[in-house]
Amino acid sequence: MFDFIRKHQRLVLAVLIILVVPSFVFLGVSGYTNVVSSDSDLVKVGKTTISEQAFDQMLRRQLDSLQGSTEGFDPALLDQPEVRRALLDQLIERQLLVELAQTEYFSASDNALRTYIASLPELQDNGSFSPERYEQALRMMGLDAQGFEQSQRMELALQRVIEPILSSAYLPQPVQEWVIHAMVDGREVQRRHFPLSDDLLEQSVSDEEITEWYEMHRNKYALPDYVNIEYVVLDEAAARQAVVTPSDEELKSYYEQNKGRYQTAGRAHIAHILVVIPQAASEEEKNEAYWQAQELAQKAQVEPDAFADLAREFSQDSGSAQQGGDLGWLTQGALPAALDEVVFELQDGEISEVVEGADGYHIFKAIAIEPQQTATFEAVYDELVDEVTEQLAADLFAEMATELNELIYDHADSLEPAAQTLGLNLNTAEGLGREAAVRAPVFGEHAVYRLDDAKFLEDPQLRRAVFDRQSLRSLENAGVIEIAPDLLVAVRATEYVPAHVPELDLLKDTVADELRQHKALEALKAQVEAETERLRQGEADAANYFGAPMVVSRTQPQQLDRDGIESLLHVPTDELPAYVTLPEQDGYAIYQVNKVVSTDLNESDRQYLVSQLKQLWQESQERAVMKALAQQVGVEELPGVEQAIYVEDEDL
Numbered sequence: 015m016f017d018f019i020r021k022h023q024r025l026v027l028a029v030l031i032i033l034v035v036p037s038f039v040f041l042g043v044s045g046y047t048n049v050v051s052s053d054s055d056l057v058k059v060g061k062t063t064i065s066e067q068a069f070d071q072m073l074r075r076q077l078d079s080l081q082g083s084t085e086g087f088d089p090a091l092l093d094q095p096e097v098r099r100a101l102l103d104q105l106i107e108r109q110l111l112v113e114l115a116q117t118e119y120f121s122a123s124d125n126a127l128r129t130y131i132a133s134l135p136e137l138q139d140n141g142s143f144s145p146e147r148y149e150q151a152l153r154m155m156g157l158d159a160q161g162f163e164q165s166q167r168m169e170l171a172l173q174r175v176i177e178p179i180l181s182s183a184y185l186p187q188p189v190q191e192w193v194i195h196a197m198v199d200g201r202e203v204q205r206r207h208f209p210l211s212d213d214l215l216e217q218s219v220s221d222e223e224i225t226e227w228y229e230m231h232r233n234k235y236a237l238p239d240y241v242n243i244e245y246v247v248l249d250e251a252a253a254r255q256a257v258v259t260p261s262d263e264e265l266k267s268y269y270e271q272n273k274g275r276y277q278t279a280g281r282a283h284i285a286h287i288l289v290v291i292p293q294a295a296s297e298e299e300k301n302e303a304y305w306q307a308q309e310l311a312q313k314a315q316v317e318p319d320a321f322a323d324l325a326r327e328f329s330q331d332s333g334s335a336q337q338g339g340d341l342g343w344l345t346q347g348a349l350p351a352a353l354d355e356v357v358f359e360l361q362d363g364e365i366s367e368v369v370e371g372a373d374g375y376h377i378f379k380a381i382a383i384e385p386q387q388t389a390t391f392e393a394v395y396d397e398l399v400d401e402v403t404e405q406l407a408a409d410l411f412a413e414m415a416t417e418l419n420e421l422i423y424d425h426a427d428s429l430e431p432a433a434q435t436l437g438l439n440l441n442t443a444e445g446l447g448r449e450a451a452v453r454a455p456v457f458g459e460h461a462v463y464r465l466d467d468a469k470f471l472e473d474p475q476l477r478r479a480v481f482d483r484q485s486l487r488s489l490e491n492a493g494v495i496e497i498a499p500d501l502l503v504a505v506r507a508t509e510y511v512p513a514h515v516p517e518l519d520l521l522k523d524t525v526a527d528e529l530r531q532h533k534a535l536e537a538l539k540a541q542v543e544a545e546t547e548r549l550r551q552g553e554a555d556a557a558n559y560f561g562a563p564m565v566v567s568r569t570q571p572q573q574l575d576r577d578g579i580e581s582l583l584h585v586p587t588d589e590l591p592a593y594v595t596l597p598e599q600d601g602y603a604i605y606q607v608n609k610v611v612s613t614d615l616n617e618s619d620r621q622y623l624v625s626q627l628k629q630l631w632q633e634s635q636e637r638a639v640m641k642a643l644a645q646q647v648g649v650e651e652l653p654g655v656e657q658a659i660y661v662e663d664e665d666l
Contacts, residue, residue: 054066054652054654055652055654056069056102056651056652056654056655056658057102057105057106057109057649057650057651057652057655058648058649058650058652059106059109059110059113059647059648059649060109060110060113060647060648061113062109062112062113063652064102064105064106064109066654066658068105069101069102069105069658072101072105073092073098073101076092076101077089077092080092089474089475089478093448093481094449095659095660098658098659099659102655102658102659106644106649107640108172110640110643110644110647110649111172111175111176111643112168112172113647114175114643114647115168115171115172115174115175118175120171120172120174120175121167121171122167122170122171122174126170127163127166127167127170130166130169130170131143131148131163131166136151137151176636176639179635179636179639180632180635180636183628183631183632183635184631185627185628185631190624190627193627194615194620194623194624194627195612196568197567197568197569197623198567198568198569198613198615198623199567199610199611199612199613200565200566200567200568200569200570200583200610200611200613201565201566201567201582201583201585201607201608201609201610201611202563202564202565202607202608202609202610202611203563203564203565203566203582203605203606203607203608204560204561204562204563204564204605204606204608205560205561205564205603205604205605205606206559206560206561206603206604207598207601207602207603208538208541208542208545208601208602208603208604209600209601210531210534210535210538210600210601214534214537214538215530215531215534216530217529217530217533217534217537219526219529219530219533223529224518224522224525224526224529225518227525227528227529227532228518228521228525231528232515233515235454235515235516235521235524235525236513236514236515237452237454237456237511237513237514237515237516238447238448238449238452238513239447239448239510239511239512239513240445240446240447240448240452240511241446241480241481241486241507241508241509241510241511242442242443242444242445242446242507242508242509242511243442243443243446243462243471243480243505243506243507243508244429244440244441244442244443244505244506244508245429245441245442245443245467245471245503245504245505245506246418246429246432246433246436246438246439246440246441246503246504246505247438247439247441247467247501247502247503248411248414248415248418248436248438248501248502248503248504249411249500249501249502250407250408250411250500252414252436252437252438253407253408253410253411253414254403254404254407255437256407256410256414256436256437257403257406257407257410259399259403260399260402260403260406264402265391265395265398265399265402266391268398268401268402269391269394269398273388276388276389276394277386277387277388277389278386278387278388278389279345279346279347279386280345280346280358280383280384280385280386280387281343281344281345281346281384282343282344282346282357282358282360282380282381282382282383282384283342283343283344283380283381283382283383284341284344284357284378284379284380284381285321285322285325285334285337285338285339285340285341285378285379285381286325286329286331286334286339286341286376286377286378286379287307287310287314287321287324287325287328287329287331287339287376287377288329288330288331288373288374288375288376289303289304289306289307289310289328289329289330289374289375290303290330290373290374291303291373291374291375303374303375304368304375306328306375307368307374307375307376307377308368310324310328310377311365311366311367311368311377314365314377314379315365318363318364318365318379321338321339321365321379322338322339322340323338325338325339326338326339330374339379340381344357346358346386350371350372352369352370352371353369353371353376353378356369356378357378357380358383358385360378360380360383361380361383362380362381362382362383363379363380363381364379364380365377365378365379366378366379366380411500414436415494415502417435417436418432418436418494418502418504419494421435421436422491422493422494422504423491425491426488426490426491427488427489427490427491428491428506429491429504429505429506432504441467442460442508443460443461443462443465443467443471444457444458444460444461444462445457445461445462445463446462446471446472446477446480447477448477448481449477450472451463451468451471451472454516455520455521455523455524456516456520456521470497470501470503471503471505473495473497473503475495475496475497476495476497476503476505479492479493479495479505480492480505480506480507481507485506485507486507486510489506489507489508489509489510490506491504491505491506492505492506492507493505535597535601535602538601538602539595539597539602542595542602542603542604543595545604546593546594546595546604549593549604549606550592550593556591556606559606560604560606563608565611566579566582566583567579567583567611567613568583574596578596581594581596582594582596582605582607585607587607587609587610590607590608590609591606591607591608592606592607593605593606593607594607
């Protein structure tokens, strides 16, 4: 995560800025600007100071907002100095706007205030302002209508300070076109890759070279602060292992109580003849149908083998008549109760009496009957053991979880008593960082990143608990973390290690390997550059030398980094083809630049880019205004700022 923030700082901070602003819009600014307390001040803005308490309140509200709106949000993000600095800057800029609004008497009319509040989505129901939602929102915020409306009036006043500047930001059309073409136009190129060979990797390195390389690249080997930990895992598997195998008496009792679960429903392969009773039939018609069914039943009972022929000729069930009345296999209970009872009293091959159903009179033939069966206790013994053990384990898990919580607080300086009492393994791990497991060769086989347990040891809740300042100061148990409903982890930092650069003795093999890699790349680079020069001089045949053509541009990077893209785009185009040597992860490549490729954008894509450029231009204008405003109003950072943004080693 830290690498992402460092590499994409502008993107991350922009996202955070966007997320921070709504919390002010809905909650107002009064909570941030009217703070008078004895806690330490961080920044003086004009005649007002921003206190540490105000900053902490904003961090808490921002954390609540992000956790509620962003799935999988990692709270550790708000512990990063870059992020905390950005949030404090937002608070400063907000206060600058407040100072200017108050000095210049910016305000909003009652009508504008009413319109603005009515337009807030949080206060609308089916697109219209809802007084009920308004009252509910006020209760949730703990505000009365006057206090809320005062904060929103201030919000409108602040918008009047900056919005005219943003709305008037204008980027000339020729500049827009130039920037758009710089983004989308590219070059047609072809590539040939030269990987590092095993021979090149067999470079010799001396101790003096290793030491020199280490000293030149010390910062590369720097480790962030991390902790070594001990932890205990309580899951259902551990609880199951602690369960005593149930006795036969317990199993038999469970079997009798749940006998229905071990029964197999009966089923029957049947055929039938149906004599339909017409809808709204008279009594005479019903009698006629009944006697017709009786006659068919008697014939079938006298000559069962003729049942199929009788069904084909006389059955009025068009779906089964052509199959000799065959209905296939039916599970007991699938038919209406009166019919089901008759069918499952038949024996194989037996013909039933006439049975009245909802649609007429039925005569059934039982082709085969498989009655309901109940598995014996002996047959399901292993299944019973598993089920009863699982239930006992679930109950025991809840009991162990309660006891685990009690034990880690009763013995705050160690997890060993909890592990011994509950029969759990006490595990150790090295190199758990604030953002993730620290990957470095200095850690042994118990390195977090090497463990299967890393998937939950890197959980944000767990890391946040371990790196809590109080936990680090005392090196006491950080609590029981619920990773999942059936997975609890009790954890304690056994050692806090500040950010540092490991000594060369611990890194010698790693440094030597990197130095060999570097020397191999340098040797390969010389070979590839010589080959590139031969191509430029026409001494090498470029035909069939390169791969398929592809287009490279700032919007189509083709897996190239920024430097690689810029190298290809800045090649002079007056004499093409041109040749460029570029480093790659596992070697070098020669690119042949064939021609300039102009891209025609459709209107939708063009408008999108124009909107993005306008937004960037507005942001640059806003930054310039805020910078000038800071100079005009006056911003002084006080000594408490550093402590609020950074966690100092001596605090731990």
